[in-house]
Amino acid sequence: MAKRKRLIAPDADALRELEDGFAAKPLETKSMTPPIAQVAGESAALAGLAGVTDRAEAARDKADADRFRSADRAGLVAQPVQLDQIDSDFIRRDRLVEDTEAMDELCVSIRQHGLRSPVELARTDDGFGLISGYRRVQAFRILAAADPGFAVIPAFVRTADAGAAAYVSMVEENEVRANLTHYERGRIAVLAAAQGVFPSVEAAVDALFSAASKAKRSKVRSFAAVHEGLGDLLRFPTTLTEKAGLQLAAALRDGAQPDLRAALDAGDAGDAAAEWKLLQAVLSGAPAPRDKARGGRPATVTQVPPLALRGGGNARAQISGDTLRIDLQGRKINADTARRILEQIDRLLS
Numbered sequence: 001m002a003k004r005k006r007l008i009a010p011d012a013d014a015l016r017e018l019e020d021g022f023a024a025k026p027l028e029t030k031s032m033t034p035p036i037a038q039v040a041g042e043s044a045a046l047a048g049l050a051g052v053t054d055r056a057e058a059a060r061d062k063a064d065a066d067r068f069r070s071a072d073r074a075g076l077v078a079q080p081v082q083l084d085q086i087d088s089d090f091i092r093r094d095r096l097v098e099d100t101e102a103m104d105e106l107c108v109s110i111r112q113h114g115l116r117s118p119v120e121l122a123r124t125d126d127g128f129g130l131i132s133g134y135r136r137v138q139a140f141r142i143l144a145a146a147d148p149g150f151a152v153i154p155a156f157v158r159t160a161d162a163g164a165a166a167y168v169s170m171v172e173e174n175e176v177r178a179n180l181t182h183y184e185r186g187r188i189a190v191l192a193a194a195q196g197v198f199p200s201v202e203a204a205v206d207a208l209f210s211a212a213s214k215a216k217r218s219k220v221r222s223f224a225a226v227h228e229g230l231g232d233l234l235r236f237p238t239t240l241t242e243k244a245g246l247q248l249a250a251a252l253r254d255g256a257q258p259d260l261r262a263a264l265d266a267g268d269a270g271d272a273a274a275e276w277k278l279l280q281a282v283l284s285g286a287p288a289p290r291d292k293a294r295g296g297r298p299a300t301v302t303q304v305p306p307l308a309l310r311g312g313g314n315a316r317a318q319i320s321g322d323t324l325r326i327d328l329q330g331r332k333i334n335a336d337t338a339r340r341i342l343e344q345i346d347r348l349l350s
Helices: 012-024 035-073 100-113 134-144 164-177 182-194 201-208 214-230 242-253 257-266 272-284 335-349
Strands: 078-082 119-124 127-132 152-158 301-308 314-320 323-329
Touching: 100 134, 127 134, 127 152, 134 152, 182 201, 182 214, 182 242, 201 214, 214 242, 214 257, 242 257, 242 272, 257 272
Parallel strands: 119 152
Antiparallel strands: 078 152, 119 127, 301 314, 314 323
């Protein structure tokens, strides 16, 4: 059995030597900071970093909110709008003839895949005025008759009124979707000028078809002259070829307007071919003498200042040659009321 070693307690001199050694060489530690203080400091540092992160996130949220509000003010945020709040006749439409087959195809596409592009509206006192998307609104109305889910349509809502921008937007949409006929281009320029949106037909053509070549704008002005001189009597204007329209415009400038109007008024054209024969008979004959004082336009269009109706809505009128056109907007008028209006006109003229 091994012999245990006897332990001897150090004397006073040995203890002093140990104390002097510790004093000369302090303990090597990572930190003399108390643990609780170290934890508190680290927590404060993390809290400071979290505050910076929160402020950065709040700044990003504010920037996003500002961008959203800016886009909303510019009408770039789509919103649902009830169909019965939309006035489809807010501005005069450029498209005269709608393709029934194409409308059926549009309805099927919307029913199966939804609306890919929202319509464009302008906010009015009574709701919303349609700027672009006429066919899409019509398709939704057709679909809503069988499915109430289509009674609401996605729309970009602008703050602009029926001004130049609205007409340009409408024309651009239809030019991209399907080229307008020459007559439709000329007609919308005349209507926009008649509403006072542009100072003249020439200015309307230049603004609405600014991307077109100079030659194309010249042709549009020729068809505008055809609409001014014969538009109220033509039954099939959109079938006029470019050559036919230019012939008519030239004849109108040469003073043939009375003969052309008389031919259309007296004839009973049942189709486009029969109507063109009536016009061609005048074009092939000797044109009436040209009145040099009238310049190159077939008729001067005089705008009558619009009248706000006391019962709501407004009335516009324009005079072109011996023709007076009256346009009532914002009022529902039945056949009996229309007849009484005509009788009142007869009394005034008598």
